[in-house]
Amino acid sequence: MKNKASDIAAYKYTSNDCFLIDANVWLYVGAPPSANIASATETYSAALKNIFQSKSTVFLSSTILSEYLNTYVRIEFNAHHKNNYKDFKTFRNSADFQAVGAKASADAQVIAKLCVPMDDRFSSCTLDDVFKDFESGINDFNDSVIIHFCREHTCKLITHDSDFTTGGIDILTGNNRLLSACPA
Secondary structure, rough: OEEEEOOOOOOOOOOOOOOEOOOHHHHOOOOOOOOOOOHHHHHHHHHHHHHOOOOOOEEEHHHHHHHOOOOOHHHHHHHHEEEEEEHHHHHHHOHHHHHHHHHHHHHHHHHHOOOOOOOOOOOOOOHHHHHHHHHHOOHHHEEEEEEEHHHHHOOOOEEOOOOEEEOOOEEEEEEEEHHHEEEE
């Protein structure tokens, strides 16, 4: 089933709205110092301001937080440390990682304070469907878990990821490709 994507800049937020914000959006508004992703920062920063002013509920799942932290430290590794270590795991076990990890953790703690932590409800996922979607390339594993979360918690997903075309959920985005692929 196709998702329904709406333009995040045109959406009218209310206190009755519930959202799950994808890791890529959190990275646009709370990017690591080396990230070069300013193109959508204004769009998503304005949306977050509207969301919090309207007193909408913003959920946070362990999947989103994990993706945020892992992507954050990999961006910094690739920008500054890749040539100094044989691989990422070696970097992660180094003294250089500690400063990067501390900054990523501090930023993630700010996100956590803005949100309501919610259980992913993985135990209620239909794993056959998740694996079928993964095998066929329709959704990656985490995306299927995120879609399941949105269904279980009756919330809209805010994402910039153009892969979120199937799942039968409502999406807010500033990504024109996703808006074209999934008209509301």
